[in-house]
Amino acid sequence: MATVKGYIEIDRELCKGCEVCISFCPKGSISRTDKLNAAGYFPASFSKDGECTGCAICALVCAEVAIEVYRG
Ligand code: SF4
Numbered sequence: 001m002a003t004v005k006g007y008i009e010i011d012r013e014l015c016k017g018c019e020v021c022i023s024f025c026p027k028g029s030i031s032r033t034d035k036l037n038a039a040g041y042f043p044a045s046f047s048k049d050g051e052c053t054g055c056a057i058c059a060l061v062c063a064e065v066a067i068e069v070y071r072g
Protein backbone atom coordinates (compact mmCIF):
# COMPACT_ATOMS: atom_id res chain seq x y z
CA MET A 1 0.00 0.00 0.00
CA ALA A 2 1.35 3.40 -0.90
CA THR A 3 2.34 5.67 1.94
CA VAL A 4 0.29 8.82 2.17
CA LYS A 5 2.41 11.85 1.58
CA GLY A 6 1.62 15.39 2.27
CA TYR A 7 3.02 18.83 2.58
CA ILE A 8 2.02 22.01 4.27
CA GLU A 9 2.08 25.69 3.55
CA ILE A 10 2.40 28.19 6.35
CA ASP A 11 1.20 31.74 5.84
CA ARG A 12 4.21 33.59 7.18
CA GLU A 13 2.23 36.77 7.79
CA LEU A 14 -0.44 35.02 9.87
CA CYS A 15 2.12 33.10 11.93
CA LYS A 16 2.93 34.47 15.37
CA GLY A 17 6.00 32.33 15.87
CA CYS A 18 4.61 30.47 18.88
CA GLU A 19 6.41 27.27 17.80
CA VAL A 20 3.54 25.02 18.90
CA CYS A 21 3.40 23.37 15.47
CA ILE A 22 7.14 22.75 15.67
CA SER A 23 6.69 20.90 18.96
CA PHE A 24 3.76 18.83 17.72
CA CYS A 25 4.91 17.67 14.28
CA PRO A 26 5.71 13.96 14.72
CA LYS A 27 8.15 14.13 11.81
CA GLY A 28 10.05 17.16 13.08
CA SER A 29 9.46 18.77 9.73
CA ILE A 30 8.68 22.32 10.80
CA SER A 31 11.26 24.82 11.89
CA ARG A 32 11.52 28.46 12.73
CA THR A 33 12.79 30.86 10.12
CA ASP A 34 15.17 33.69 10.92
CA LYS A 35 13.43 36.37 8.89
CA LEU A 36 10.87 38.51 10.69
CA ASN A 37 7.40 38.91 9.23
CA ALA A 38 5.63 42.25 9.06
CA ALA A 39 4.21 41.81 12.56
CA GLY A 40 7.66 41.21 14.01
CA TYR A 41 7.53 37.44 14.54
CA PHE A 42 9.88 34.75 13.30
CA PRO A 43 7.45 32.53 11.38
CA ALA A 44 7.59 28.78 11.18
CA SER A 45 8.11 27.05 7.87
CA PHE A 46 8.01 23.55 6.44
CA SER A 47 11.51 22.17 6.17
CA LYS A 48 12.58 21.76 2.56
CA ASP A 49 13.39 18.08 2.81
CA GLY A 50 10.90 17.43 5.56
CA GLU A 51 8.75 14.35 5.70
CA CYS A 52 5.04 14.90 6.02
CA THR A 53 2.31 12.32 6.45
CA GLY A 54 -0.50 14.83 6.03
CA CYS A 55 -1.66 14.10 9.58
CA ALA A 56 -2.78 17.74 9.99
CA ILE A 57 -1.77 17.90 13.66
CA CYS A 58 0.16 21.09 12.96
CA ALA A 59 -2.90 22.75 11.44
CA LEU A 60 -5.11 21.66 14.33
CA VAL A 61 -2.83 23.11 16.99
CA CYS A 62 -2.20 26.41 15.21
CA ALA A 63 -4.30 29.07 16.92
CA GLU A 64 -3.70 31.47 14.03
CA VAL A 65 -5.02 29.08 11.36
CA ALA A 66 -1.86 29.77 9.42
CA ILE A 67 -1.27 26.24 8.16
CA GLU A 68 -2.80 24.53 5.13
CA VAL A 69 -2.26 20.78 4.77
CA TYR A 70 -2.19 19.07 1.39
CA ARG A 71 -2.26 15.33 0.85
CA GLY A 72 -1.24 13.22 -2.10
S1 SF4 B 1 1.42 27.08 15.51
FE1 SF4 B 1 0.79 28.58 13.94
S2 SF4 B 1 1.33 30.57 14.82
FE2 SF4 B 1 2.44 29.02 16.00
S3 SF4 B 1 4.45 28.88 14.97
FE3 SF4 B 1 3.13 27.32 14.05
S4 SF4 B 1 2.24 28.33 12.23
FE4 SF4 B 1 3.04 29.92 13.56
Ligand code: SF4
Nearest residue numbers: 025052053055056058
Ligand atom coordinates in the same frame (compact mmCIF):
# COMPACT_ATOMS: atom_id res chain seq x y z
S1 SF4 C 1 0.74 17.47 8.57
FE1 SF4 C 1 1.65 16.25 10.25
S2 SF4 C 1 3.59 15.47 9.43
FE2 SF4 C 1 2.90 17.11 8.07
S3 SF4 C 1 4.00 18.93 8.83
FE3 SF4 C 1 1.96 18.87 9.84
S4 SF4 C 1 2.27 17.77 11.79
FE4 SF4 C 1 4.07 17.39 10.48
